[in-house]
Amino acid sequence: MAATLACATVAAFLDQPVWAAVAGAGLVIAYWALEVLAWRSATRGDFNHAVIAAVGGAAVRMGFVLVCLVLIGVLARPAFPTAALSFLAAFTVYLAVRLMVFAGEPAAPRGAGTR
Numbered sequence: 001m002a003a004t005l006a007c008a009t010v011a012a013f014l015d016q017p018v019w020a021a022v023a024g025a026g027l028v029i030a031y032w033a034l035e036v037l038a039w040r041s042a043t044r045g046d047f048n049h050a051v052i053a054a055v056g057g058a059a060v061r062m063g064f065v066l067v068c069l070v071l072i073g074v075l076a077r078p079a080f081p082t083a084a085l086s087f088l089a090a091f092t093v094y095l096a097v098r099l100m101v102f103a104g105e106p107a108a109p110r111g112a113g114t115r
Contacts, residue, residue, distance in 0.1 A: 004021075004022055007025040007090060016082040017078070017079040021082050024085065025087065028094050031061050032094065038053050041057070069083060
């Protein structure tokens with residue numbers, strides 16, 4: 001949400017279409033929601049189901065983002081760069097936050113136990 005506001009502020013400051021900045025950064029929120037759905041689906045089955053849900057979910061997420069960006073490019077060509085750059089900026093922040101959140105938990109050692 002903060003990345004969306006930052007993208008909209010920068011777009012307004014640079015005299016670019018604010019709606020395109022909000023749409024581009026908002027795609028990251030949609031990406032995150034689709035990721036949550038894919039991981040919830042992956043936890044409900046066996047290993048093969050989890051792999052299919054993870055790989056299929058990744059394809060669906062990126063496909064959704066690409067289709068939305070292409071639609072913006074077709075319907076409002078001058079707004080496409082703003083939407084694409086806003087998506088990239090917000091997605092970079094999203095990935096950095098995910099790395100920081102998941103890097104804090106060390107994995108438990110396997111196979112080595114006390115006797």
